[in-house]
Amino acid sequence: MDIAINLIINGLATGMLLFLLAAGLTLIFGLMHVLNFAHGGLFVWGAYAGVWFYLWTGSFLAGLLGACSAGLLLGLIMERLIIQPVYGDSTRQILITLGVMLVLSEMVKVVWGPNQISVPTLNLLEGSWRIGEIVLIKYRIFVIAAGALVFALLQWLLKKTRVGLIIRAGVIHREMVESLGINVKRYFLLVFVLGAVLAALAGMLFAPYSGVIYAEMGMEYAILAFIVVVVGGLGSVSGSAMAAVMVGLSSAFMNYFLPDAALAVNMLLMAAVLLFKPSGLFGARG
């Protein structure tokens, strides 16, 4: 029983991290049909930059801010320098973003060394709460709460603001939005940078959760995030949220009972969705 609850909590925490990664990916694809394979690079850089700030200042909050700033900066540079010039050319897009992914992962090793870096949990969130037989690890609950908060903020942005309205309309029919006099590329920059910040934030939240950070974590999590985006339906933020929880839970349970098959099961899930329901399991966009 307590094992099941622990696995559920792990799954939800992983799911929330995946959601933070997937939200940007899905909107970037939905709006401009750009598949950004460099998204995982933002996750790694968020983690390293954030942890660097965290260890330097001793403040976790400073670490979070450092991660978000790194995401903001890298997102801006990436969109202007790398994504803009290859709009509408999917082959070049895939190749160039894959290349950037590799460069970002290697650069981490150049700057911070090839070894993994261990990350202590901040004092405030160390340890656990006990409710009867059940042990709740505080930091995991914190990650779940943070993910839920970001989800709520994104829903607010998309459903209650004009910017969100234009993004939702653009995901459905970009040409039409442009024909109404709106410069969709400007909104795309905004979405791209927002997605980059969320990916970097996810990296930083991941660091104390896993206890170590390493250059390959970007690729590992980016693959899962792509699975989430496909299963949730390309372009759908709420679909991604549900798919992230699903993939997170399945990873947690598989990792416990059958670790060697964990990734394969999620991959199969994605393949099945692509074959039988390419619009994603959770239909509606936005």
Place this chain on the structure above:
Amino acid sequence: MNGCNRPIWGGTLMLLEVKGIHTMIGRFHILQGVSFGVPRGEVTVLLGRNGAGKTTTIRSIMGLSPVVRGEVRFEGEQIQSLPTHVIARKGIGYVPEDMGIFGDLTVEENLKVAMGRDDPAVSDRLAWILELFPDLKVYWRRKGGQLSGGQKQMLSIARAFIQNRSLLLIDEPSKGLAPIMVDKMVEGIRQIKERTTILLVEQNFSMAQAVGDRFVILDGGRCVHTGPMDALKEEKELQRRYLGIA
């Protein structure tokens, strides 16, 4: 002498001039030198068989299909290489053939995308257009995707016209509509015509005659004839050759 290249109609200056445009879609050379003019304050109807290039012409004006040669002038200014959103802001509204409804958005939200920030002139036009198409008021909170074909068409026209546009491009508004809806559409376009210039693609000949002042016939990616609508009634040969009307 088909009139396609004439710059002036009886002293009226053209609001829009299309001058020898060539448009490619992928590798296909679709428009092969289309020329015609749209006089201010009138309804010009683009006619021609399926595949004649009407939709491509409208999309070229809107900057959605690339014009590789020739020019499009709007109020005297060249617009053929501007991005679509800039063309729209110069004062051109667009109702695409597929209506371009945002299906997951409500009627209200569909209109709000076009409305922009608070502006009393826009609110006035909204009130006017809801008078014209009361269905939109009735289904205000319904998703665009759940409307009937005619209601979608009304929404698309309303959305294109809610900002102050001096030219409206409307691609086949009667397509797939029941006759009663076509009548409503004719009435709607007559009202809108009082306020703006319209370039209308229309296969329904009786609708074209009911609202049109001038016609332009396209065939094989070229303009083959143009003139006042009244004159087309007598031109049985043109009707037979290019419009498939016996």
